[in-house]
Amino acid sequence: MKPLPLTLILSGLALGASLPVLSQTQDQPDAGAETGEIAESGQREAFRTFEPSDEEQAYFAETAKLTQQGGEAIYRAVCSGCHMPEGEGAVGAGMYPALADNEMLEFPEYPIYVIVHGQKAMPPLGGILDDEQVAEVTNYIRSNFGNDYVEGEEGIAATPEDVAGVRP
Template identity: 65%
Template sequence: MTKLTIAAAAAFALFATQPVMAQDAAMFASTSKLTQTGGENIYKAICAGCHMPEGQGAIGAGKYPALANNPNLESAGYPIYLIIHGQKAMPALGNVLDDQQIADVVAYIRTNFGNSFAEPVTVEEVTDAR
């Protein structure tokens, strides 16, 4: 396969699959805040669209790094900062998620997808990173 064919197939796969959050508008009580709770539910609602359901990441309109087996998640501060402030293709979600939601989703990605960083993620860590 040529690079163009591979890129086209990857782009089609990303756009042919609707993001989970588009499928369930009921999870949004407001247009500016995600009301979903629990790390897994938040991941499925907002993160899986780019990082993929199993955290394997993707390349398409941007590069969405794999969260699976990712040593960068060892320090909770790193994903907390990226979720709040964004970076490159990662949008800033600090205005969409509250501190508890961010703590929950960071704890989820750090203990799933082959990651085993079980140290707790606290709301205070998130508050301090804002």
């Protein structure tokens, strides 16, 4: 089931459960403050008694996987919205660290861990990226934006095995 239809179904169930309460209060000319209390208790009851079907629970248990392949494509699809197209980072609703010229990317373990598990405002992406994708985007950010931590004598590329090692 797609997210929008599921949202509409859940909203409809919650609204349907509160309609009897709301219709009772409309018939009372002096419902006043009670209207809010009655409606609120009806809404609470609707959410307390809602039991999702097995199909609905399975929908929430399954995480949609990202289909992009290659570090640059993954970066553009997932990371550039916050870290910006050239890795310069941003400040606004929060702080989005610059990936450009970032010494924290020298070794692959740190960015792998942050990508898989998240950190502060960054959500964990381990559920939507497989080990190969995490390694690819890690190597992309570590070898672009003024970073040169993958190639050369001292370069260390991230591998899918490295990623598997940080997963729970």
